Structure formats: C-alpha cells, structure tokens
Amino acid sequence: MKRLVVKIGSNILASGKDGLDTKRISSIAADMAELHDSGYDLVLVSSGAIAAGMGKLGLKERPKTIKLKQAAAAVGQSSLMWAYEKSFGEYGKKVAQVLLTRDVFADRKKYINSKNTLLTLLSYHIIPIINENDTVSTDEIRFGDNDFLASLVASLIEAERLIILSDVEGLYTEDPKKNERAELMSVVKEITPELISRAGSVGSVVGTGGMYSKLLAAQRAVNNGIMVHILSGRKRGLLKFHFEGKHQGTVFQPKREKLSSRKGWIAYGSRSKGSIVIDEGAVKALIQGGKSLLPSGILTVEGNFETGDAVYCLDPGGNRIAKGLVNYSSSEIDRIKGKRTTEIEKLLGYKYSDEAIHRDNLVLL
Numbered sequence: 001m002k003r004l005v006v007k008i009g010s011n012i013l014a015s016g017k018d019g020l021d022t023k024r025i026s027s028i029a030a031d032m033a034e035l036h037d038s039g040y041d042l043v044l045v046s047s048g049a050i051a052a053g054m055g056k057l058g059l060k061e062r063p064k065t066i067k068l069k070q071a072a073a074a075v076g077q078s079s080l081m082w083a084y085e086k087s088f089g090e091y092g093k094k095v096a097q098v099l100l101t102r103d104v105f106a107d108r109k110k111y112i113n114s115k116n117t118l119l120t121l122l123s124y125h126i127i128p129i130i131n132e133n134d135t136v137s138t139d140e141i142r143f144g145d146n147d148f149l150a151s152l153v154a155s156l157i158e159a160e161r162l163i164i165l166s167d168v169e170g171l172y173t174e175d176p177k178k179n180e181r182a183e184l185m186s187v188v189k190e191i192t193p194e195l196i197s198r199a200g201s202v203g204s205v206v207g208t209g210g211m212y213s214k215l216l217a218a219q220r221a222v223n224n225g226i227m228v229h230i231l232s233g234r235k236r237g238l239l240k241f242h243f244e245g246k247h248q249g250t251v252f253q254p255k256r257e258k259l260s261s262r263k264g265w266i267a268y269g270s271r272s273k274g275s276i277v278i279d280e281g282a283v284k285a286l287i288q289g290g291k292s293l294l295p296s297g298i299l300t301v302e303g304n305f306e307t308g309d310a311v312y313c314l315d316p317g318g319n320r321i322a323k324g325l326v327n328y329s330s331s332e333i334d335r336i337k338g339k340r341t342t343e344i345e346k347l348l349g350y351k352y353s354d355e356a357i358h359r360d361n362l363v364l365l
Contacts, residue, residue, distance in 0.1 A: 003041040003122070003159045006032060007150035007217075010047040011167045012233035013080075020048065021077055024234075026087040028165070031239040032127070033091035038243075041122045043157060044095075045130045045150040046084070049331035052076030077131070084129050094126045099133035105152050106270040113208025115156050122157075155224045155264045162221045164214055170250030171211065188252045192218045218252045220268050225258025226333075227251065259363065267323055267363040270310035274303025276332055276356070277314045278321070286322055287311065287364060292355040293324070295344065298337035305330045307352070313362075319333030324362035327353040 008028060014020045036042050050069055053076030054062065063069045081097050090097050098118070104110045121128050132149055147164065154162040171261040174182040188195070196219070199212040218228040231238050231249035242248045259267060278286075282297025293313060305311055306329045313322040326333065333356055338343050 005043045005154040005159045006163045007045040008165045010051040013048040014051035020052045025083045029087035029235045047146045048080045049073045049077040050227040052079045076290045098128045098130045101133045106271040145213045151217040151220040163229045170230045222254045224264045225254045227254045263363045273309040275303035275312040283315050292359040293357040295336040301334045324357035
C-alpha cells in the first residue's frame, strides 16, 4: 500500500490581500500528479477557503467573529475547489470535494462511512480534497486547525505517511525567524513534552495553526504508526525529490507498535464526555498489568455521560492515564464506584458487564 495524506495550509495558498495564489496551487498539483502517476494513492487536506473568501470580501485580516468566518468560507470554498479542479485537470487528474466536521470522527458510524467513501474514491483513482466544513461548524473554526484534521484523516484511511507542507523548511531547534543560528532537525525519533513546549503556537494572518499544532498532529500520527514529514510548501519539486531519496525537511519516525484502527479512533477520534478518577491500584493495573478498569478502582466521576461514551481515566493527581468507552453511565458508575463486581447487580438491579471499561475498549495515553 502506497497511501499518502498531504496537508497544505492557508499561508501557502493565499494571502489576505491577494486571495488565492493560483500559481502555487498549480505547482503543488504538478508535484502531486507526479506522485500519483508513480502509484501513490493521494488525499489532500487543504485549508484556504476562509483566506480565499477574505480576498473576495475585501478583508485585510482574518475575521474574528464566527458568522464572518462562515461567510468568508462560503464565498471562498468554491474558488478554492475551482482552482484545484483546473490545476489537477491539466495533468489528467480528477478530484472530489469532501467537507468534514468534528462530529464525523466522534461518531463511530459516521467515521466508518467516511472511511468507506474515501477508500471508494481512491479505488477510482480520484484525489479527495478535504477541508473542514467551516460554513456550518463553530467549534472547528474557533478551536480547530487542519493539522489536526490531517492527522485524523491519515489514521482514518490508514495512510503510510502524512506530509505537512509548511511555510518553513521543517522543525528547527528554535524559531528561525527570531534566531538565525537555529538549526533544522532532520529526524525526530520521539516527540517529547519538552519539544512541544518549545514550539510556537501563533499562526499567520490567514491561518490558525503554527509549529505547535503541527507537532501535536505529528504526535497523533506517529502513535498510529504513520511516518510524518514537514516540508516547505513554497518550493516546487520537493515532494518528488523527497520520494526520490533526496531528504528534505523534518521526518518524524512512527512508533513500532501502532494502535489498531479502533483504538486509534478511541484515542483521537472520539470525543470525551467526562472523566473517571481512579486509585493508584487501578492505575498500576491499567499501565503495568494491561487490565480492564473495574468499579472497585474508581474514586469519583466527573461529567455526565451515557453507556458507550468515551471518557478519560485520571489518576488521583488529575493526570490523564487512559481513554476508553464505558459500559455504564455516569450515574450508574457513581453508584457502583469502589464496589466489587459481585455487588453490581445488587446495587443496580442488573449488570451489563463486570468491567467499567473493558481493556479492548481502552487506550493508554
């Protein structure tokens, strides 16, 4: 399988003053067409709708209100897709527009349906072009970024690699715009908390992300066994050169033991509806023993959730230890917390399972 996800940010494709950079889009389409011809399945995650709409609406800076962002996205999305349709068409490639929202990944049925749609498009040698549905989404515009979306898509289709085209050459030891002595990190074997804390979190005039969001996206992807590359999106031919063995940018090495598709969804796709605080014995059982979470190890319940919802498991200090799908609602767990499994039916009048969270539905963080 040769399956790639390529992510392109707004700052590569557009400016608030001039709108879409059609020459840049054409250049990227040419590079991707060469990869496609060499046998790769390609999925493109592209920002740019709001930035394109800014030019049409005469806005000089990124909108700050939700309704103006949604209006800019509605105006700009058609221009963005037309530019891709035209550019890829010059190389005999067909594209498809796919607009996704966060709830697609949070709902297991929608998640599977989206996966099937994308894999069907790939089977017909079509290049899906994915963007967040900014016109109807609010949480995604306010908090999200397409680096996060790209990492979810890469896991969704079980891609071999995630390539993030950035406005910088890759990950540096320091911000190269502030320190000319900053050195490019060609290979990153492990994404540590210290590395993430050093990354800047401020995006550009037209974008929402920065190196911080790219590192978080890379972390999610490598945990799913996906190799991640950060390359400059401003230089033509880098994609081709990179896959010819001429190393460019920064490579993040994937974890050897990748999460299964289901556990990858639990860890990064599902949305947590609450938390369960567990005692030290339960922490040890989960981390060292590979056990399920039993009611006897639960101290307190936070939030309101139903059977089958995703929740975080916290240690007594409030640190996130695991995430999983619960077999009981928050009110039910509150009644059986600290109790033995033999007491569940007596306390509730019924018993769904001995475990509050079964090991098969639990992921260590």
